[in-house]
Each structure stands twice: as C-alpha cells, then as structure tokens.
Amino acid sequence: MKSNMGKGGGRIQKERGYDATAKTQKMLDWGLLKRLFPYVRTHAALLAVSLVLLVAFDVTGIVHPYLLKVGIDQHIVKGDLPGLIRICWILAAVLVSNFIFSAAFTYGVEYLGQRLLFDLRMDLFKKVLALSNDYFDVTAVGKTLTNVTNDVEAIREFISDGLVSLLGDILKLALILVAMMLVDLKMALFAFLTVPMYLGATALFRNSIRSGYDGVRKANSEINTSLVETITGIKEIHLFNHETRSEQIFAGYNRNYLDAYLKVVNSYALYFPVIEIVANVSMLLILTYAHFAAGRALQVGVIFAFFSYINMFFKPLRDMAERFNSFQSAMAAAHRVFKLLDQPVTILNAPTPQQLPANMRGEIRFENVTFAYQPGHPVMKNVSFTIQPGEKVAIIGHTGSGKTTTINLLNRLYDVQEGAILLDGVDIKAYDLTALRSQIATVPQDIFLFTGTIAENIALHDPRIRREDVEYAARQVYADRYIERLPQRYDENILEEGKLLSVGQRQLLSFARAFVRQPAIVVLDEATSNIDSETEQLIEAGVKNLLAGKTAIIIAHRLSTIKSVDRILVLHKGELVEEGTHDALLRRGGLYKQLYEMQTLMLN
Incomplete structure (x- = not known):
C-alpha cells in the first residue's frame, strides 16, 4: 500500500478534513467533547467524588504558603515559639491531608479513565461486528485496529489524566489568584502582566501541534496495517524473497511517523521555553516591585509566600500545556473513533423482521x-x-x-x-x-479457525449445541478420525487459524461446524x-x-x-x-x- 501522507501539516489537515482556522478547530473540539460527554455522564458519581477530592487537594495545597507566611511574619520575626509550634502542627496536618487527597484523587480518576476506556472500546467492537462487508472491502485492517487500541487509549489518557486534572488546574489557578490578591494586590497585578504572553504562545502553537498529532495517528495506522500484512503473509514473504521490499515499505511508514512526530517535537521545543520565559519574567517583575516597595512596610513572609504562589501559579500553566499536548492527541484520536462509530451499517433487519418457518423447505x-x-x-x-x-x-x-x-x-x-x-x-x-x-x-x-479447542471451533459457543451434538457431527463428516488421535481429543487447543492442522483436517472441521447446525x-x-x-x-x-x-x-x-x-x-x-x-x-x-x-x- 502506498502512503499518501505528505510531510507538511497542511496536507495532513486536508486529508483528515480539518480546517486550519482556529474557529473551525474550536467548533470541532467542542463537537468531539460533546460526543464524549455521555461516556463521562455514565460514571457521574465517580466523577463527582474525584472532583471533590480534587478540590480538597487544591485547597490544602494553596493553604501551605499562607501558613508559612504566618509562621514567618507573626511568629519567627516576633520570637513566638509556642505560636510557631502551633503553626507547624497545623502545617503538618495540612501536608498529610494533601497527601491523602492526592492519592485518593489519583486512584479515582485513573479508575474513571479505565471505565471510560472499557465502555468506548466495547462500543467500537460492537460497531466492528455490526459493520457490513462493504466497509472492510475498502478499509485497511491496521486502521480499524488503531481505532480500537491506540485511539481509545489516547482518549482515556486525555479524560483521566487531562480533562479532570484540567478542571483542577483551573480551580487551582483561581485559588492562587485569590490568595495572591489577598496577600498583596499590587504585587499580584504586576505578576499578571505576563498572562497574555502565555495565552498568545498557546494560540500560536495550537494549530501546528494539532496537525502534527493528526499525522502521528495516521502514520501509526499505516504501521499497524503493514505489521498485520507482514505477519499474516510471512510465509509468502519468505517464499518469494519479498523481505527487502517489505522492509522498504515499513521504513516508509515508519519515516512518515517520525516526520509527523518531529513536527510535534519542534513545536514543543519552542513552546515550553516560551512558557519558562513567561514564568521568569513574572519573577523579575516581582523582584522589581519588591525593590521599589522596600521603602514601605513589606514583610518577609509576604515576599516568601508570593514567590511560592508564583511558582505554584505557573506550574498549573505548565501542566495545562502538557494537557494541551494530550488534548490535541485525543482530539485527533476522537475524530477517528467517532468516524468509525458513525460508519453506516448497510445490511440491516427490516423494521419488523419475519421469522423463518420452523421447517424450512430450502427453495x-x-x-x-x-x-x-x-x-x-x-x-x-x-x-x-x-x-x-x-x-x-x-x-x-x-x-x-x-x-x-x-x-x-x-x-x-x-x-x-x-x-x-x-x-x-x-x-x-x-x-x-x-x-x-x-x-x-x-x-x-x-x-478460519479461532483460538480455542476443537469442540469450541465446531460449536462456536452456541448455547443450543450440546457436546454430544458436536461429537455426532464430527463422526458424520469423519472428522473424528483425526480428532480421536489428538492428546486432548475434542478439548485439544489449536493455535490461531489452526496452523498445526493440515488443510484436509481443517476442512473436515468446517464440515462438522456446518453439520452440527442442521441448516x-x-x-x-x-x-x-x-x-x-x-x-x-x-x-x-x-x-x-x-x-x-x-x-x-x-x-x-x-x-x-x-x-x-x-x-x-x-x-x-x-x-x-x-x-x-x-x-x-x-x-x-x-x-x-x-x-x-x-x-x-x-x-x-
């Protein structure tokens, strides 16, 4: 199969149907999130508990610098040892609580992600079973495989490690802003001057990162397709000395993946240093303000707390940038997943299907x-x-x-x-x-034989078919002649596709599979x-x-x-x-x- 993916992000976007404008991207993102919402809503109770734990975790984290400020300005500076000991006990309780809330939240949100992954993957598998043959006639196996595995995992990552944590980051930012303004309003306003720089950098790199992840997903699908074809046709590859060409084809797909991922890497190589510059500029503004405010009363604890809050303020911003990474990957994956879920099923039952007569004549x-x-x-x-x-x-x-x-x-x-x-x-x-x-x-x-026993491959787990029916069918088509020689007879496990059985043995098994159903x-x-x-x-x-x-x-x-x-x-x-x-x-x-x-x- 020849790759049709170019090295530029623009062609990738065109192939995947994305508009390069920010407005269209935004609409697409909200549309995909809306499609994901029912999966989250199914586990609303677990989500609510996770959010409560998240709030508790953020609040206990924000209180920490404030307690240090109180300890420095009201107890250390004044030599109040009993008061300092009391603050230390409170601080210890806050830190322990923060640890407990963090552990509980992490477990809850990861469990939520796994439940969502389970539900979404089951819906995809049911869709694959329901799709008609015309879909598989024109769709590579590797593409569908990528949808059900890698794409679903990317969505889980975003929801469990991204979406809920993103809400926590927003809440933490709000709490930090309030705390900073309460400590010193003017100093807070100086620090906030750098926020537009952060927003501008995020908007600048957004489209590039999104198209890069879209290319990564497409290239990954091509790699899966190549692997499936290689493993399935390994005998022919060896017989016809096709190893070199197979390697060249795989190398091409692997190169496409590398090119697409390097585009993402290049974007982040510039993006994160910009975020660091924004954080450092904020620090310089705080130092400048502290210098000019030194002539009036400015407590040491205030400066210490403010630097702590500045570090805390830009950590969620950096985390949000990482979650933006996950977000872009998940949106590309979600587009592919819902495209599969939206595939029309062309072979359907009639609205009121007619049951077959008990004794079919077979005309x-x-x-x-x-x-x-x-x-x-x-x-x-x-x-x-x-x-x-x-x-x-x-x-x-x-x-x-x-x-x-x-x-x-x-x-x-x-x-x-x-x-x-x-x-x-x-x-x-x-x-x-x-x-x-x-x-x-x-x-x-x-x-086609499935991994399992001889009996399972004849009955195909049909509950109406008894073990004696399986054995009777095998005798009628003479498959029992070789089954009886197997170590475990009908309970003998056969490898994928029955590779250890001869062509004739597999065919006799297929006759037994047909006979036992009495069609x-x-x-x-x-x-x-x-x-x-x-x-x-x-x-x-x-x-x-x-x-x-x-x-x-x-x-x-x-x-x-x-x-x-x-x-x-x-x-x-x-x-x-x-x-x-x-x-x-x-x-x-x-x-x-x-x-x-x-x-x-x-x-x-």
Missing part, C-alpha cells in the same frame, strides 16, 4: 438480480434461476464470473441493487438476519479444491452426509467433482449463460463443454 429463487461492488461495474446482470428444495446445484464459470458473489448475496453479506432473492417464496430482506444465516451453512475454501441450505464455496489425497476419500464421504436431505449450492473449480449434481449453472461475465445436467450441457456444446474439455486436457 432459492433469484429474480432478475443485478449487483455491483462499485457503481457502474456490475458483476451480476439480470440473473434469474430457481433451486428446488433438496436439489444439489453447482455454479461454475471463469474467475470473476459471479460465483462467489451469488453466495455473498444469498447470505446477505451484500444486498442486491436490482431484483430480489427469495427463500421459500419470501424476500430474504424480510427475514431476521440472524435467523436467515442460521439456515445457510457456508463452507469456504479457506476456513436447510448448505453452500460449498470451492470447499474441496485444496484437499490433500490422504483425506480426499473422507472428504467425499463427509460431503455426502453433510448434503443429505438439504438444498445445496456447490462452487467448484474441478468440474469432475460435480458430475453427479442435479443441475449445473454456468455464469459468464455476471450473466447466466447455460444451465442443465452434466450430460445435457456437454451435448449442447457451449461454454461448459469448453471448460470441461480444457480441464480434461490439462489433467491428461
């Missing part, structure tokens, strides 16, 4: 079906045919003729654009989607094309038991395997061009005969 009828994955490029054109209950029908044709599309449409992985597909005389769009798919067992060419319709999507000779006889016997008494659609490359079916449908460039039995089609001398003779010649 399938395509009526003038036209379908295109991309507008203007139909892969099925006005296709009509009927498969009677219990009939075994094969669908053949060149690659791209529409064979697999027929199966996808029957399972409602996609919806037809024109025409209709009827099951027992009812449009499949009217049926409940889950019930529809429970009556159609599709056995693909490349079966009305069975679809074999080139399910016997990759079978090794050792299990070929078992496969043939297993298929016979699997299809007994059921309507069957068989897609096969090897035409010799479909001679005995009731009827053969021949597709060519999305159109149904021939149908009939094997012998009848050979006598007709059309496309089927050409395909059959070509395969026979190749095998000989």
Whole structure:
C-alpha cells in the first residue's frame, strides 16, 4: 500500500478534513467533547467524588504558603515559639491531608479513565461486528485496529489524566489568584502582566501541534496495517524473497511517523521555553516591585509566600500545556473513533423482521438480480434461476464470473441493487438476519479457525449445541478420525487459524461446524479444491452426509467433482449463460463443454 501522507501539516489537515482556522478547530473540539460527554455522564458519581477530592487537594495545597507566611511574619520575626509550634502542627496536618487527597484523587480518576476506556472500546467492537462487508472491502485492517487500541487509549489518557486534572488546574489557578490578591494586590497585578504572553504562545502553537498529532495517528495506522500484512503473509514473504521490499515499505511508514512526530517535537521545543520565559519574567517583575516597595512596610513572609504562589501559579500553566499536548492527541484520536462509530451499517433487519418457518423447505429463487461492488461495474446482470428444495446445484464459470458473489448475496453479506432473492417464496430482506444465516451453512475454501479447542471451533459457543451434538457431527463428516488421535481429543487447543492442522483436517472441521447446525441450505464455496489425497476419500464421504436431505449450492473449480449434481449453472461475465445436467450441457456444446474439455486436457 502506498502512503499518501505528505510531510507538511497542511496536507495532513486536508486529508483528515480539518480546517486550519482556529474557529473551525474550536467548533470541532467542542463537537468531539460533546460526543464524549455521555461516556463521562455514565460514571457521574465517580466523577463527582474525584472532583471533590480534587478540590480538597487544591485547597490544602494553596493553604501551605499562607501558613508559612504566618509562621514567618507573626511568629519567627516576633520570637513566638509556642505560636510557631502551633503553626507547624497545623502545617503538618495540612501536608498529610494533601497527601491523602492526592492519592485518593489519583486512584479515582485513573479508575474513571479505565471505565471510560472499557465502555468506548466495547462500543467500537460492537460497531466492528455490526459493520457490513462493504466497509472492510475498502478499509485497511491496521486502521480499524488503531481505532480500537491506540485511539481509545489516547482518549482515556486525555479524560483521566487531562480533562479532570484540567478542571483542577483551573480551580487551582483561581485559588492562587485569590490568595495572591489577598496577600498583596499590587504585587499580584504586576505578576499578571505576563498572562497574555502565555495565552498568545498557546494560540500560536495550537494549530501546528494539532496537525502534527493528526499525522502521528495516521502514520501509526499505516504501521499497524503493514505489521498485520507482514505477519499474516510471512510465509509468502519468505517464499518469494519479498523481505527487502517489505522492509522498504515499513521504513516508509515508519519515516512518515517520525516526520509527523518531529513536527510535534519542534513545536514543543519552542513552546515550553516560551512558557519558562513567561514564568521568569513574572519573577523579575516581582523582584522589581519588591525593590521599589522596600521603602514601605513589606514583610518577609509576604515576599516568601508570593514567590511560592508564583511558582505554584505557573506550574498549573505548565501542566495545562502538557494537557494541551494530550488534548490535541485525543482530539485527533476522537475524530477517528467517532468516524468509525458513525460508519453506516448497510445490511440491516427490516423494521419488523419475519421469522423463518420452523421447517424450512430450502427453495432459492433469484429474480432478475443485478449487483455491483462499485457503481457502474456490475458483476451480476439480470440473473434469474430457481433451486428446488433438496436439489444439489453447482455454479461454475471463469474467475470473476459471479460465483462467489451469488453466495455473498444469498447470505446477505451484500444486498442486491436490482431484483430480489427469495427463500421459500419470501424476500430474504424480510427475514431476521440472524435467523436467515442460521439456515445457510457456508463452507469456504479457506476456513478460519479461532483460538480455542476443537469442540469450541465446531460449536462456536452456541448455547443450543450440546457436546454430544458436536461429537455426532464430527463422526458424520469423519472428522473424528483425526480428532480421536489428538492428546486432548475434542478439548485439544489449536493455535490461531489452526496452523498445526493440515488443510484436509481443517476442512473436515468446517464440515462438522456446518453439520452440527442442521441448516436447510448448505453452500460449498470451492470447499474441496485444496484437499490433500490422504483425506480426499473422507472428504467425499463427509460431503455426502453433510448434503443429505438439504438444498445445496456447490462452487467448484474441478468440474469432475460435480458430475453427479442435479443441475449445473454456468455464469459468464455476471450473466447466466447455460444451465442443465452434466450430460445435457456437454451435448449442447457451449461454454461448459469448453471448460470441461480444457480441464480434461490439462489433467491428461
């Protein structure tokens, strides 16, 4: 996959749909925060407790310099030892309380963040499960992976470590301002002269930091996609000596990440020194004021307290700058997360779905079906045919003729654009989607096995399927021949995708998975094309038991395997061009005969 991310922040913003103006950014930020609010509101009680602890933590922190001022001006200067001891005890109590409130607040806010992460990640995962195939056709796996992992973590960081703490920083600033004005109003006004400098620096660097983090997220998605492709296709990479090119592709994505992050680093390399300069200028203003005010009464404790408050005043500002870092990262992540959550689900149940009859006959009828994955490029054109209950029908044709599309449409992985597909005389769009798919067992060419036991991969955790049903299904399709030889038999754990099983063993497992559900319709999507000779006889016997008494659609490359079916449908460039039995089609001398003779010649 070729990267389309430029090195400049402007292109990144354009690709992600952001306007560079501060007004649009502000509106976008508030819009995203509004979307996040329901997740916070769910845990309102925990948030309220955290805020109370935060207030207590800030108040005890602000009291500390004031107590030092009192101790210096009213007790140390006057030699009042009992009063100094009393202040020390009060100060110790304040410090202990501050520690307790800090620890409790930290635990509470982190727990809140983890709960929010859990809720948001579950919503995303449910959305991924609900999305239709057309989304995954055009979306890289790494992008979705980044949404559910890195992006959600960035949002959690902002809410737990940023948003609540930001409220605390604002409160602390307000308390410090009040305390400074109460200690010495003129001195406070001198210190406040530098605040506009801080606000100006923040506004100046905001857009640059935001676009930089947006680029970081996009580059991270590309890295995840590359990793997924590399790990999934590692065998092909080794077999075809593709290591060098894979490394070059990954290096390109890694360079994009570096460039985007360096943009953020460059912004902060200037931003934080500016904040330090603002803090130091405030100190100089305080020293200047103290110098010119030395001629009047100016207590030592006041100066000491004021310097403490100045340090405390700019610490929240520096913390807010760090939280601004988190904020920009979270906003870029939130945009991506909500973009995924807002993806339309194209395959939906009818408002009042019709339940399938208890005894499905299994009649399938395509009526003038036209379908295109991309507008203007139909892969099925006005296709009509009927498969009677219990009939075994094969669908053949060149690659791209529409064979697999027929199966996808029957399972409602996609919806037809024109025409209709009827099951027992009812449009499949009217049926409940889950019930529809429970009556159609599709056995693909490349079966996907989940991490778990043999029994779990057959039953797929369906509570209606008992252990004896699993074992009976395995016996009927002859999968028990190898399962019984495994150390733990049906409780044997298999690795991801069943890597330690042979192709034939995996296929027998898929037959058992289909058999145990007792569907009305069975679809074999080139399910016997990759079978090794050792299990070929078992496969043939297993298929016979699997299809007994059921309507069957068989897609096969090897035409010799479909001679005995009731009827053969021949597709060519999305159109149904021939149908009939094997012998009848050979006598007709059309496309089927050409395909059959070509395969026979190749095998000989």
